[in-house]
Amino acid sequence: MHQVHVVGLGVDHRDITPTASRLIDSAEVLAGGDRLLALFNDHPAVKILIKSPLKNVIDRINQEMQSHRKVVVLADGDPLFFGIGKRLIDAFGKDAVIIYPNVTTLQVAASKLKIPWHDIKSISLHGRKDIQPLLTALVGNNRVAVFTEPDFSPAKVADELIRRGADTFNMHVFEDLETETEKTRCFELKDAVKQTFSPLNFIILNRIKQAVISLSLGLDDDLYLHQRGLITKREIRVAGLSSLEIEPHHTLWDLGAGCGSVAIEASLLAYEGIVLAVEKAPERIQLIRQNISRMCAYGVEVIHGEMPECLESLPDPHRVFIGGGMGKDNSVLEAATERLRPGGKLVLHLVLMGSMARARDYLKDLKWPFSITQLQVSRSKDLAGDHRLEALNPVFIISAKKPALRL
Template identity: 40%
Template sequence: MKDKLIKVIGAGVGGVDVSSEHIKWADLLVGGERLLKEINSSKEKLLIKGSIKHILKRIAVAIKEGKKVLVVSDGDPLFFGIGKRMIQEFGKECVEIHPNVTVSQVACARLGIPFDEIKVVSIHGKKEFFYVLSALMQSDIVGIYTDGAEGPKRIAKELLKREIRDFFMIVLEELETDKERIREFKKIEHVLEEDFFDLNFAVLRRISGSKHTLKIGMDDSFYRHERGLITKKEIRVISISKLELKSDSTVWDIGAGCGSVGIECSCISKEGRIFCIEKELKRFLMIKENIKRTGAYIVEAVCGKAPDCLKELPSADRVFVGGGLSEDPLMLEHISRYMKQDGIIVINIALIENLANVLAFIKEKGWEFELTQVMISRSHPIGKSTAFSPLNPVFIIKVEKRSKNVVKDRKEK
């Protein structure tokens, strides 16, 4: 294979496993402080610290000067490493990747976990925690690249804040070194009482018997709700289908009630963000309890009144409106202003007067819409026979927000 201008080398675990041939080949060595310190060479070194954009510019200058660049990375450079960014910046025709064993692989070996049974995520350098929450919904075993010595404590605090107690934590430190240490914490709060080495990897394993049931079309009785204020399961299924959810959709469930629609959206948008917005404190607390019951960890309950609270949330590309339009007919305009372009709004309406008002508003704006009337009857026994009892009919409006429908779009958070 012909040498390329940039080589990105995985250094392995527990030390720097880089061949002398690669070091001799290079004119410039690039890497983190710990890795470069272990390379005994007088070659020019560029420390990765601070803005990665600055490092990439320095590498680009070196290449123009005809220098050969060796980037040293932990483990596999293409597994939560710098390899992806290097290829994006310089192109795969200029970058040669040399993978090595990763910390997550060594951790699985220590714990006897098949590598194909663990979902691995990283919170290194990330403020958001929903990557972990999403992984917890998808797997019983989640490995986490942390952000230094405080990483395990941060994970514990985030879980306790959300009252997630379905997992215990194992922290593996300084793997493949003389200081290697593996500790198991059956209770997450005990993590807060300990100190950890900078080099650590956390594993969350589901406690036996704590698996939740979550699917689209859960029985209404499963959810805690107030006086029948719940989107009935048949209507829920149809409404969710009209949202045309993607795996990474950001969803607002406005007037969420008990949160059943938003919670079941998480079955599809497992890598997205879902916000159940409810102004009544009693119902807001019900949403939080229903999130715990279902294990829909990525769903966030928001106690607030739309549209005022929408500007504080990440822009949505899918919006479900289960209530509130009768109090504020202009809410749709506010929703359109704050959501993304080319998004979808699905509205449930039970009263004819509200339907007339909403349709008049939509037509005045010239928005494209689809209207469906749904009439559901459920069977029940009468003696030895079976009869049907009808539920109240529901009108479902689907509005597709295209560029021409835009009032004013804000920047995504």
């Protein structure tokens, strides 16, 4: 069987086992990134530069393996910890890939701070166009480690976190670890923005403030800052979230987000996905941002704009919630149903019978399966030493599913 050996180099690249050293010395083909290959400029092996697209690199490695050459792939730390190891196993199978792990950057960084690392959430921004995975990781973790990249330097990450209101963390930056120019510094985010860092860096974000309000499903209405009456009531909110059947990786549109209560609680469910709160009124946008900050619901991104025009640049959703009314026409509903992914779910909360009828007729014309539920909630009020029930407005909940594509 043709095999590929994947050797993890330590943060100090001289720190490798005798076995790993012999493998590298005897390699006929060395594959790795620019920085790692530069450590072996004098090595006589054929060199394969690992760069995007990875498919081309995998194909080249496979060609060398099929030619019975001894292939060694160089990686940082543990090749299966945000490394190339998984990609190689997916391509060649477990039996064809031999892994030689080393100490990771996270382990070394944690040792510098003298903190345990087993419960530090780790994310990588390599190849990313946004920091969404970082924002979602910050919601439920007190420490988050970040593998950066040139487009997301520590200064850029700090700037993005400030822009999204994630000011409850400070930033430890580790530069040139295990070298003569090593630095370990701690910053408030506002100070990190002004700094210049070595390209070889690593971040640990540490929570310094807890949320004003602990985020959970079905929070009391009064815990949200909102305009009078413009909030999806707790009982209705929970029913809507249940109807949406949100999965961790989903992208959700909350259209007409109001104070953001549905989007904020949905972010607990779509913790590996994207939650977009779309609202046109500037004063409500401000309320959404304040609620996000108070609850540390950093996984929610606020979109300020007029619908349906502002939806054009958003990623296609798996789930759409419309709770801010249907508007005067069906333009928002049309945009939502067109962009919803096949198999996705649409949930509407409607108070007016005319809006309910219009949405029902529209979905019938689309031939989508849907259901309508009327939810009537009453809450207790004190009266003469006893209690009475006070009814809230009944709400129609329409739940529809977009047919899956036929193969």
